Amino acid sequence: MSAPSSPHSSHAAAQPLSIRASGPLRGEVAVPGDKSISHRSLMLSALAVGTSQISGLLEGEDVIATAAAVRAMGAQAERLGPGEWRVSGVGVGGLLQPTQALDMGNSGTSTRLLMGLVASHPITATFVGDASLSGRPMGRVIAPLSDMGADITPAPGGRLPLTVRGLYPAVPIRYTLPVASAQVKSAILLAGLNTPGTTTVIEPVPTRDHSERMLAGFGAQLTVEPTPEGRVIMLTGEAELKPQTIVVPGDPSSAAFFAVAATIVPGSDITILNVGLNPTRSGLFAALRAMGADIEEVSPRTVGGEPVADLRVRHARLTACDPDPAAAPSMIDEFPVLFVAAALAKGTSRIAGIEEMRVKESDRIATMAAGLTAIGVSVEELPDGLVVHGRDGEPFAGGGPIATRLDHRIAMSFAVAGLHASAPVEIDDAAPIATSFPNFLPLLRTVGAAC
C-alpha cells in the first residue's frame, strides 16, 4: 500500500464567486441530508450483516469519501438514485485490508471515525487527504486508539498521511474526552464494536449523539448514563449489527446558512423544510432567537429517530450575542455564520470559549476575522474567539476576494454576507462548498439570491 508523498487538493481549479444584494428572499428550500448521520449510516451499514437501505443520504464529497472507503474495505455501497443507497455489510470484524491508501479528501469526520473502525480489525490502512485535512490534528484519536492497541504512524505533528495497523482483539478502554469532540467519542465507540468487553467513553461536555442513537438502532449493546463526571457511554463488544432502513433528516448545519440569510435580508420570509433539530445540534437556532431572530418551528415530527421540523424564518433586527461556551458543541460548525449575524446586530458580541474553531477545515477564527475585516466589519481576535462590533443592520461594504482556505463553511458564510452588502462580496474559491452542500448556490438562487 503506498501513500502519495504529498497531500493533494481534491479541488483542482479554484471557483471564484461574486455575490451581491438581491432583495428579499422568499420561498421554500429543502436542505440536503445531515452530514454526520450520512457518514454513520454508511459506516454502520458496512458493518451490519445484511443489506441496509438509506434515503436522504448527503451526496457531498465528504460522504462520498466515506462511501469509497467502506467499499475499499469490502462493503458493497450502491447508489440507486438521488440520496437512495443500498449497502451490504461485511459484519463487525469482517473489514478487509484496502489495497490503496484511503483518500479522505477534506473530511475530518471520515478520517477520525474510519481510523476507529480500522483500529480493532486485523488490517492496515493508510489515510491521506487534501491540504486542509493534512494540517488537522489527529493526536486526539491516535492517543485513545493506541491505548486500545492500534499501531499508528502519523506524519510529523500527528497529522495525515498516517497509517493505522489495527489490533484484534483490541483492548477495551475507559476514556474521558479531553476535548469536546463527537469525532473522538465516535472513533472510540466504533473501535469498541469489534473489541471484546466494555469500552467506556466519558464526555464531560455533551456533543452530538448520533453515534449513540444509531449504534443502539443497529442493535449494539450500548448504555448512556448522566453522572456528575459527565455522560458515561458504555458499549459492549463484540457486537452484531442488524441491517436497517434509514431516513436521513435535513442537515441543521446547512439550514443555518438559510436561517441567517433570511434573518439579515430585509423583507425575507422563507421556509426551510425537514430540518433535523436534535438538541445536540440546534444551538445556532437558539442563539439566533436570543438575538431576536424570528424562527418558527412548523410541523414538528420524528424522522429516523431524530426530531425534525420545518423552519419558517422571517427578517428580524438582531441584538448582540454572548453565547454560553457550554453550548458551543451544539453549534460547533455554525460559528462562522453566527459571526455574520453578529456583524449585523446592534451592539458588540463577544464569542469566546471556541478554541476548537482553530483546528477545523481552516482556522475559522482567523479566516473569519480576515474576511469580515475585508467587508468593513470591525473585529478583534481573541485566542479562543472573536469580538464582533455589530453594524446595526447597516449593509456590509462588499469587497474581497475573501480567502476561504479550502473551508466550505467560510465560503457559504461570505455568500450569505453578500446578500446584504452595498457592493459585491468576492470569494476566492467556492469549490469547497461541494464537500457538504453541493446544491447550495442553486438553492440560494431559488429563493431569489443573485449569485
Ligand SMILES: O=C(O)C1=C[C@@H](OP(=O)(O)O)[C@@H](O)[C@H](O)C1
Ligand atoms: O462527529 C461528527 O459528525 C462531527 C463532529 C464535529 O467535529 P469535532 O468532533 O471535531 O468537534 C463537527 O465539527 C463535524 O462537522 C462533524
Ligand SMILES: C=C(OP(=O)(O)O)C(=O)O
Ligand atoms: C468541521 C467540519 O467537518 P469535518 O471535521 O468532518 O471536516 C464541518 O463540516 O464544518
